Amino acid sequence: MSGVREIRVRLDLEGEVHDVGLLALIEGRVYFEYATEFLQTGLQLSPFRLPLKDGAVFNADGMFEGLFGLFNDSLPDGWGRLLVDRHLRKNGVTPERITPLDRLSYTGLDGMGALDYIPDLSSSMYAAYDDVIDLDRLDDDMRKVLEGSSEDVLKGLIALNGSSAGARPKALLQVSSDKKSLRYGEEGLLTGFEHWLLKFANSGDSRYGGNIEYAYSLMAKEAGLVVEKTHLFEGRSGKSYFGTRRFDREGDDRLHVHTLCGLVHSDFRIPSLDYDDLLSVTGALTKDVNEVEKAFRLACFNVLSHNRDDHEKNVSFTMDRTGIWKMTPAYDLTFSSGPNGWQSLTVMGEGVSPGIKELVRLAKSHDVKEYKDIIDEVTAAVSIWSQFADQARVPQKEASLIEKVLTKR
Numbered sequence: 349m350s351g352v353r354e355i356r357v358r359l360d361l362e363g364e365v366h367d368v369g370l371l372a373l374i375e376g377r378v379y380f381e382y383a384t385e386f387l388q389t390g391l392q393l394s395p396f397r398l399p400l401k402d403g404a405v406f407n408a409d410g411m412f413e414g415l416f417g418l419f420n421d422s423l424p425d426g427w428g429r430l431l432v433d434r435h436l437r438k439n440g441v442t443p444e445r446i447t448p449l450d451r452l453s454y455t456g457l458d459g460m461g462a463l464d465y466i467p468d469l470s471s472s473m474y475a476a477y478d479d480v481i482d483l484d485r486l487d488d489d490m491r492k493v494l495e496g497s498s499e500d501v502l503k504g505l506i507a508l509n510g511s512s513a514g515a516r517p518k519a520l521l522q523v524s525s526d527k528k529s530l531r532y533g534e535e536g537l538l539t540g541f542e543h544w545l546l547k548f549a550n551s552g553d554s555r556y557g558g559n560i561e562y563a564y565s566l567m568a569k570e571a572g573l574v575v576e577k578t579h580l581f582e583g584r585s586g587k588s589y590f591g592t593r594r595f596d597r598e599g600d601d602r603l604h605v606h607t608l609c610g611l612v613h614s615d616f617r618i619p620s621l622d623y624d625d626l627l628s629v630t631g632a633l634t635k636d637v638n639e640v641e642k643a644f645r646l647a648c649f650n651v652l653s654h655n656r657d658d659h660e661k662n663v664s665f666t667m668d669r670t671g672i673w674k675m676t677p678a679y680d681l682t683f684s685s686g687p688n689g690w691q692s693l694t695v696m697g698e699g700v701s702p703g704i705k706e707l708v709r710l711a712k713s714h715d716v717k718e719y720k721d722i723i724d725e726v727t728a729a730v731s732i733w734s735q736f737a738d739q740a741r742v743p744q745k746e747a748s749l750i751e752k753v754l755t756k757r
Contacts, residue, residue: 352449357419358464359386359393362601362669368393368463371419372404373449378414379404391671394418394606395633397613409613413448417610422459423451425661426515427550428506434493435473435502459511461596461605474507481521481530484583487548490517494551508532513607513661514680517548523591527579536600543597546581547590556746558590561682563733563740564653565592568681570736571649571729572722574642576677580740588741595666595676604667605676609660616659619692619699623647626663626693627714633665634673637715642675644707644716648726649681651695651702653733654753656686658693683750703757730754 357368357380366389369382381404392400397407398416412420424432432454433443456468486508489501494517508519522531523544530546531538549557558580565578577593596605609616612629623643630643643663650658662680667673686692686699695702696709704723711719733754737747 352447352453352467352469355449355452356466358466359391359462359604360464360602361462361604362598364669366391371449371452373447377406378448379406380416380419381405391667391669393604393667394611396611396629407613411613411615412610415448415452417613418606419448419452419463421513421605421607421610422455422461422463422465422511423448424455424509424511425513427517428509428512431493431502431506431509432473435506438502455511460513462602463604474503481519481532482584483530483546483581483589484585484587486519487583487587487589490548491551512545516550516553519546519548520544520594521546521591523579523593527581530581542577543594544579544591545594554746556588556742557682558588559740559742560737560746560750561590562588563736563742564655564681564683565590566736566739567653567729567733568649568678570732571645571726573645573649573678573681574675575681576679592679595679605664606667607661608663608665611665612660614660616661616692619659619687619690619694621660622694622697623710624696624713627710627716630665630675631714634675636674639673639675640714641716641718641722644711644714644719645722645726646675646678647693647695647710648707648723649678649730650693651691651707652726652730652754652757653681653683654750654757655681655684656689656691657682657684658686658691660693663693683753730757 353373355371357371359366359368366386367383368386369380372379382400387400398418407414407416436443452465453467453469454473455465456470457464458470489505510520512518512520521544522533522538522541525540562578562580565575568575576595579591581589581591596603614621627640627643631640664676665673666676690699691702695706698706707723733751734747
């Protein structure tokens with residue numbers, strides 16, 4: 349289950365397929381070289397850390413097990429890595445023996461975003477889950493794995509998770525337009541269906557985590573953020589599950605997605621970036637003042653809604669086939685605490701208790717013209733949290749606890 353020394357990287361972007369280049373493991377170091385044909389496209393997949401350049405290069409900063417952030421973004425972490433490592437051990441392979449190229453080959457053609465990795469060994473990790481999805485059964489299977497049992501469902505859960513990131517269990521599903529039918533299957537979109545991502549509870553999560561995240565998605569839309577379609581799905585047991593349409597898919601076409609973490613090579617587990625950095629990166633990458641404004645609005649929402657798990661993997665950008673970059677819709681928006689209670693992305697250096705004062709400084713430093721209106725719009729949305737909590741059926745006790753914190757904000 350290991351031993352991959354070379355990987356061909358391919359880009360399947362909005363129906364156009366390009367040979368990107370070659371990854372090679374040589375004497376313990378991962379090298380990458382762009383294909384000559386791809387250099388001629390002018391498409392900058394990772395302009396800051398892996399710009400178009402002739403010749404073989406390696407990641408000199410040593411992050412991401414030697415991979416460039418562009419490729420590390422394709423790998424699952426948290427829940428997805430747990431599943432893969434559990435499966436490896438079940439088959440007598442210690443995860444420590446697996447190289448980053450092995451892990452990319454397990455991602456193969458099933459990654460998030462638009463990058464493919466050949467050889468594709470994903471089939472060795474996957475097994476088909478039931479075609480028609482029962483959310484309560486799926487939730488139960490995930491809970492058993494978290495508790496260390498139910499090894500027989502590992503391959504099915506790996507297939508459902510794909511390469512999605514994050515600590516919480518997830519499933520990549522096809523969802524019908526009326527939200528009543530959920531199907532397994534990454535490719536070959538059924539008529540009347542869309543690609544969605546559904547979240548499930550981790551062992552330490554509130555039973556109503558899905559309800560709260562759905563309420564936050566409604567509040568974010570009211571605050572003027574660009575947010576994908578969201579829905580609160582119900583299991584037969586009455587338990588709720590949060591779902592969102594995938595922003596890396598348009599029909600069956602794929603979009604290139606790059607996290608802030610991967611773009612600038614920052615370790616999201618050791619928060620070191622500021623919203624000042626995010627706005628600077630957004631301006632340099634997109635060259636669009638409207639995108640910088642979107643980044644500022646996101647900062648306002650996360651600070652004022654007490655979403656402190658706003659680390660650099662929870663912000664991403666997408667590139668189309670013409671090379672135009674934009675921020676993705678906002679995601680992973682919920683009531684949360686960051687490391688030691690701090691805001692993961694500080695605001696003009698303030699992480700303990702950032703507020704309006706720091707947000708105004710942030711806006712002025714990046715010449716955000718409409719900052720007063722943006723702050724007012726976000727504040728107004730957060731002030732009616734209880735309305736969104738009611739819509740999402742958040743129990744009164746939990747809604748009130750959150751409201752007390754938001755009122756202080």
